Amino acid sequence: MRPVRLPAALAFRRRYVPAVRPSWVCPSCSHGQTWRQRFMSSDSKSDKPYYVTTPIFYVNASPHVGHMYSMLLADVLKRWQVLKGRPAVLCTGTDEHGSKVQQAAARGGMAPKEFCDTTAEKFRDLAQAIGMDNDHFIRTTDPDHKDAVQYFWHLLKKRGYIYESKHEGWYCVSDECFYAAQEIERKVVPQTGRTVMASIESGNEVEWVEEKNYHFRMTALKGRLLEFYAANPDWIVPRTRMNEVIAWVSNNLEDLSISRPVQRLDWGVRVPDDPTQTIYVWVDALINYLTKAGFPGWQPGREHEGGWPADVHVIGKDIVRFHGVYWPALLMALDLPLPKQLLTHAHWTLGKRKMSKSLGNVVNPFFAIDRWGLDTMRYFMMRDGGIEKDADYENSFVMARYHKDLQSTLGNLVSRVARSKVWKVRDSVAWAGENSASLGQSFTESEALKALVNEMAATMSKHMDELDPNAAIRSVFSVLAETNKYISDRAPWELTNSTKTEDQAALHEIIYFTSETVRCAGILLQPIMPAKMGTLLDILGVQVDRRGFEHAAFGADLTTGVDCMTSIQQIPSTMGSLAFNSNKPWIETPCVRSAPLSRIAGCNIYLKLENLQPSGSFKSRGIGNFMVRAAESAPGADAHFYCSSGGNAGLACATSAIALKRKATIVVPMTTPALMISKLRLLGAHCIQIGENWAQADRYLREELLINDPAGVYVPPFDHPHVWDGASTIIDEVVLQTPQEVDINAVVCSVGGGGLLSGLAQGIARNEWFGRPTPTLMAVETVGADSLNASVRAGEHVTLPGITSIASSLGATRVATKAWEVARDTPGFHSVTVTDAEAATACVRFVDDARLAVEASCGATIATVYSGTLRKQLGHGVSDEEWAEKTIVLIVCGGSNVTMEILDGYRAKFGIAI
Secondary structure (H helix, E strand, O other): OOOOOOOHHHOOOOOOHHHHOHHHOOOOOOOOHHHHHHHHOOOOOOOOOEEEEOOOEEOOOOOOHHHHHHHHHHHHHHHHHHHOOOOEEEEEEEEOOOHHHHHHHHHOOOOHHHHHHHHHHHHHHHHHHOOOOOOEEEEOOOHHHHHHHHHHHHHHHHOOOEEEEEEEEEEEOOOOEEEOHHHEEEEEOOOOOOEEEEEOOOOOEOEEEEEEEEEEOHHHHHHHHHHHHHHOOOOEEOHHHHHHHHHHHHHHOOOEEOEEEOOOOOOOOEEOOEEEEEEOHHHHHHOHHHHOOOOOOOOOOOHHHHOOOOOEEEEEHHHHHHHHHHHHHHHHHOOOOOOOOEEEEOOEEEOOEEOOOOOOOOOOHHHHHHHHOHHHHHHHHHHHOOOOOOEEOOHHHHHHHHHHHHHHHHHHHHHHHHOOOOOOHHHHHHHHHHOHHHOOOOOHHHHHHHHHHHHHHHHHHHHHHOOOHHHHHHHHHHHHHHHHHHHHHHOHHHOOOOOOHHHHHHHHHHHHHHHHHHHHHHHHOOOOOHHHHHHHHHHHOOOHHHOOHHHOOOOOOOOOOOOOOOOOOOOHHHHOOOOOOOOOOOOOOOEEEOHHHHHHHOOEEEEEEHHHOOOOEOHHHHHHHHHHHHHHHOOOOOOEEEEEOOOHHHHHHHHHHHHHOOEEEEEEOOOOOHHHHHHHHHOOOEEEEOOOOHHHHHHHHHHHHHHHOOOEEEEOOOOOHHHHHHHHHHHHHHHHHOOOOOOOOEEEEEOOOOHHHHHHHHHHHHOOOOOOOOOEEEEEEEOOOOHHHHHHHHOOOOOOOOOOOOOHHHOOOOOOHHHHHHHHHOOOOEEEEEOHHHHHHHHHHHHHHHOOOOOHHHHHHHHHHHOOHHHHHHOOOOOHHHHHOOEEEEEEOEOOOOOHHHHHHHHHHHOOOO
16 A cells, blocks of 8 residues: 655654554545444543543633633543542643634734733643643644644545535634524624624624635535434433534534635634645644644554543533534544543533623632632532533632531531540541441441441442532532431430440440541542542541542541541641631732723722622621621620621621631611522521611611620621721732832722721721822712712711612611711812712623622722723822822722623613623
8 A cells, every 4th residue: 555645735743754644544445344443433442541631721811710610520530530540641721723812812912822822821820720630731832733733634635525615604703613594693782782693502793704715524424423423322411412412413514614714814723735724723623632642643553542532521511513513523534533422511600691701700710719729619619510500600609518518517527526635536446447346236327327438439430430520529428418417416425434335335436437437538529629638538547548449438448547637726627618717707809900990090000809808898807807806705606696788798797607607697678689688598697688778677686686695796897996907908918919119099999888998097097108198098989878978078977868879788878987087087088979870880891891790889989990080089180191100099899799680780771882
């Protein structure tokens, strides 16, 4: 057989050529039955490593938690295989070609490669931040990948699967694909009111395109595709998406346009021998899975050594067609093995809407990890993330999951078994080794628990084999819940003072059976929370070489407890504790310069991101500080915190109560949105709704609830020195976080009850400004919730007759006395108001400019930039040049009463068109 000669345009690294000549296969038998059977088989050889991949992530914007979820799924699957003793390979990376990247680079004034270098590093940083155990990080701009793509094209063309033709159709830049006529619809864009044609599937706008390009004969493979689907009904997980793919191939399959004219798409891999065409970005992207498995350097029959075929491609549900139709068709065309399975997960939503870089409703994964801690986030996303159905992201959901599972179930169990001063795990393990014949005879429940523990590994393994980490985690925690009941019912602490032999045996049995459950669960949960479970196993004294899957069976390790670390201080940190210390239920938040807002304002705008606090607002500082001090003075476990709130103070009280392991009751007025009430209850707080405003809710709390509870502690939402002390730490952080050469000219905040304003004034007064001017304070309210501004205008402390603003979190009819004194006595103080329309518009625009969603009470501060009020108040009489040198810090106070539906409501109500 004569070797196929590479075209001159493929004079890429000839080191590949000897290994990849298509002379493996005689042209006369390349489509023969024997060849097809071999390469259509998804069977892999015993020495093939488990190969799992993430999608390669598009670099037109920074990563969000949706990308983190894909990475985590793949990482957990790999770690599970390693736990079971199988070599495994994990590949992730970035997709860097295409028109969206080209356009994003142009907007940033950068060359495409320079832009890709910057953004790709963010995804690499994310992989590192989540503790991803990836073996490869591929970039489609890598030279070896470009070679692989061009060689793949060459083989397709040689086999007759590529032809040139005119193409016309509806093309979507956002989705990087063409849609058939039946796949588009006419729609109105809410932000602009324009009527456009859009994809029914993605909702993104399409345009009519006519051009000459190359096509892939995908229709020639329709029969083989359907045959493969029928023979492998579980190839796509979940099955519903498999059915969607089958229906689409049966009814809509057409030949695929696989190149674009260079005039329209210059940034990509050139078609071999035709420099006027660029290879379609999805053909380019899909081949990445082969590149890092060694293609095109394979020897015949040895492709398994690089891991191919992939065992699992982890992808989002929005790219199922590319992976479930285009990818197998391309592989079939070359008779290459198909990946074994596709795990197609659902999306993370924010306010019930898919997170989207274009919409800006995204959660920054780095901030989330900083806030909650890595393993808490790993656990939450694996436990609550959706495979078939979308999952909504809320800070309160993270806190609730932590509280219910990691703290109350697993943490409580570890604390009970390992923290005691009157028994030692090692003693009970040694006793079990000496009394194996009589184990389980003290209580019938012991044998039942043993059976559950022995089933736990097999059950989790079954769910992991089915690519369902959520079910796997639930199966383990159901056993942990039973174990908590077991130790509660058996009450070993009641046996510690007994000298009876049978009581001592019963005590050892309870501790041993409980510790065995924790040990086995800790081993099985290592892929989910590697760091925390490692520490847990350290605490139990489990040796490093006894942490494999084979040891996750009852009685499989009688060495447990050797060198056991029983320090009480070490144990709480094991349970995925939140990023904030349990004695300080707030975190240090970033203070970052905003380029978009600085450009609009004409000066330097820094954003102090208090929306990243555990409760979602600055309230975590003041209320958290108050509650910590109250808990220190009343350390009894029965202390019960009571707070009246329009929402955000209640969330701060509820999250702080969780951190302090106390109860919380929140009383809110009838005007409080249902969203806020559901969040409070989700956090485990008792929530009562009563009264027309906060004052009435507060009166009910004091006169009906607090007076009847001897253990009750009243939590003032804003009017207390401890609350001001907590809020004052914002200024301490701002001083440290802004560059030393920067003079902070002003600090701007919204005002409701005035706790934040009072704290900021205290922080400004406390800090040393080293001869520089003391920053000015500017307080912002919405018309209809402007008790401070009304007082300033009247020259006396006044009370509003009611609240009429949409900014419900600013709904105090009378600002605190301390805040009024700050406004009255602070030199250069500014009090301004904005309309509801201005605050709402700011919320909508802020999503686009800062990729952050905030409620109207916070939007009031932001509105001063968009409306020009900031310049009018703080830059009056100042030249443009002088104003450009000013630095203003805006307190992004946060607030949890915001969803994308609420923002859409603002657009409709106020006629906002961005």
